[in-house]
Amino acid sequence: MSEHYDKLETRSASERDTDLFARLSDVLGAAAKAPAYAERLKGVDLATITSRAALATLPVLRKSELPAIHKTNPPFGGFVHSPVGSFGRLFTSPGPIFEPESATADPWRGARALFAAGFRAGDIVLNTFSYHLTPGGFIFDTSARALGCAVIPAGPGNTEQQFELIEAYRPIGYSGTPDFLKILLDAASTAGRDISSITRATVSGAAFPKSLQIEMKSHGIDAYQSFGTADLGIVAYESAAREGLIVNENIIVEIVKPGTGDPVNDGDVGEIVVTSLDPHHPWIRLALGDLSATMAGQSPCGRTNMRIKGWMGRADQTTKIKGMFVRPEQIAEVAKRHPELRRLRLVVTRDKETDVMTLSAEASPASDALRDAVAATLAAVTKLKGNVTLVVPGSLPNDGKAIADERAQA
Secondary structure, eight states, X not given: OOSSSSGGGGSOHHHHHHHHHHHHHHHHHHHTTSHHHHHHTTTOOGGGOOSHHHHTTSOOEEGGGHHHHHHHSTTTXXXXXXXXXXXXXXXXXXXTEEEEEOSSSSTTOOHHHHHHTTOOTTOEEEEOSOOSSSSHHHHHHHHHHHHTOEEEEOOSOOHHHHHHHHHHHOOSEEEEOXXXXXXXXXXXXXXXXXXXXXXXXXXXXXXXXXXXXXXXXXXXXXXXXXXXXXXXXEEEEOOTXXXXXXXXXXXXXXXXXXXXXXXXXXXXXXXXXXXXXXXXXXXXXXXXXXXXXXXXXXXXXXXXXXXXXXOOOBSOOOEEETTEXXXXXXXXXXXXXXXXXXXXXXXXXXXXXXXXXXXXXEESSOOHHHHHHHHHHHHHHHSSOOEEEEEOTTOSOOSOOSEEEOGGGO
């Protein structure tokens, strides 16, 4: 039995990037036919976007901006040039954000993630992600069917009816949140129902701590994590190596400093930005608002694509201080005006019922003049006065946080 879904997974990094950026040219051309992208890409020579460094010069589109954009210009905010009726299914997520499903065999690029989790053609899969209006259920349904699996479209809830389906069809696989799988296991144990046919799972949409992984294993279930979004489908997935999540093929992933579009150094925590290569619904540098970091080297499973550490928190750390919103973009602007600084972190606390903000900045050498200059920049950018502390390089946490709100702990 092959250990890999196809040869794309084991090609060299240079071969992969050559292929991705050769195809990106056509995708950018297609994107520019949509009015919103045409405006964002105005003045850009698209033929020059042939590398990661060149891609990083394009503006970032923040997922947090999409609800307002879609509401102003429904359904897709002017970012899709294909006719609405050319898509297979049409969804909505809270916001609202409107998401079309491309009319292809594996529109959400999830078959290889299921393959890495041990799913194979002919398997029966219990899919408990919701099928109602949002894409979740169909992301995993179409992925499993593209792999050649039969799918039970169960959705969440109704455990008694799910037990009947499991005992009748004897599914080998489960797709859904780890929380609901635990609910099924606990309820089956209490009710004396047999769901032991389920021996592998792909889970997403909720935390999957080590304790829960061990519990699943005790029930004879090998469960693997997938990271995805309703906009893009599967972005990265776990393999049998269980060393981070492997970035999916046919997309370009960057990790950038929160509040900017600037790539971080390898291994540093930052915001996940994705460019997809679907010409019918392209995403050009979509910032997801989720934090992660790259991992060095390649996976022991033989897959050669970039690996990320998984979900490490939210990048949108906008905080209200003394009635004013302070955003990661503003902290990035302070750093931009003082290139001698390294990592920055704004800590918000309370003192005598008053908000206090203190900017810690790594600097070498440090001086009173630099501290005062940074304090003046902080006030100019945020319109708020704050303290500035200069610290030695490497002393601030590498966790992607530009703003840490510690008022709740005070």
